[in-house]
Amino acid sequence: MAVERLDKLISKILNISRNDAKLLIKKGNVKIDGEIIKKSDIKCDTEKNQIFVNDTACFYKQYRYIMMHKPSGVVCSTDDSDVNVIDILPDDLKCSGLFPGGRLDKDTTGLLIITNDGVFAHKVISPNKNLIKRYLADLAEPLDDDAINTLTSPMTLADGTVVKPAQIKVLSDDKMQIEIGIGEGKYHQVKRMLGAVNNRVVSLHRQSIGSLSLDSSLSVGECRELTQSELDELLQNSDI
C-alpha cells in the first residue's frame, strides 16, 4: 500500500474508528512531514511521508506477525462464543484480518503465531508444511519403550488417520514428562497419538515451531511482534 486517505491510514495505524481518526486530525494532533494537517481527505504516501500523531512517529505496517504465549482457557477459533486469542491481544497489536496460524486446543498453552498475512501462513505455518512443532507433554502414565517405538514409526490413529513418525524425548525419570515433535498438525494430533498407545496427555505446551522458540520472557498471555530475523529464518526453513 502506498497512497491512502489520511483518516483511513490513521484509523489503521492506531486501530481506531474512522470517526475517531477524523477527530484527531481535526484537533490538529496529526502532522505529515512536520506540518499539522487538519483535512482528513488528504492523500498520504506511506512510503514517502512521515506521519506523527501527538508528535510520535507512526508507521503503517500492512502485515503483522505476532508471537503469543497462549494461555489455557482461550480458543483459537474466532467463530466460537468463547474468548479467543484475538480478543486477548493488546490494542497496540490489533488490526483487522488477524488470525492464528495453526491451532492449539483450548487447554494447550505456549507458542502461537498470529498474523494477517495469508501467504506467510500458508507458506510457513500451515499444517502440511512439515515444520517440526515441539511440545512438552505431561502424561497420565509412564511412556514405555513399546509406546515410544510405536510413536516414532508411522502410526494409525483410532479413526484410521495415518500420521508420520514423531520425535520423542523422555524428560523425567518417571517417564511421564516428554518432549514430542511432530511435522503435521492434524486435529488433536498429540493427544490422539498418545491415546493410541493407551496413555493420556494431562497438559500440553508448545515450545517451538521450526526455528522459532517461544520467547521465555513472555509471561502467559503476553505477545510481541516477531523480529525480522525470526521471520526470515522461518521463511528460509519452510519447504517451498
Ligand code: URA
Ligand atoms: N496436538 C494436540 O493434541 N493439541 C494441540 O493443541 C496441539 C497439538
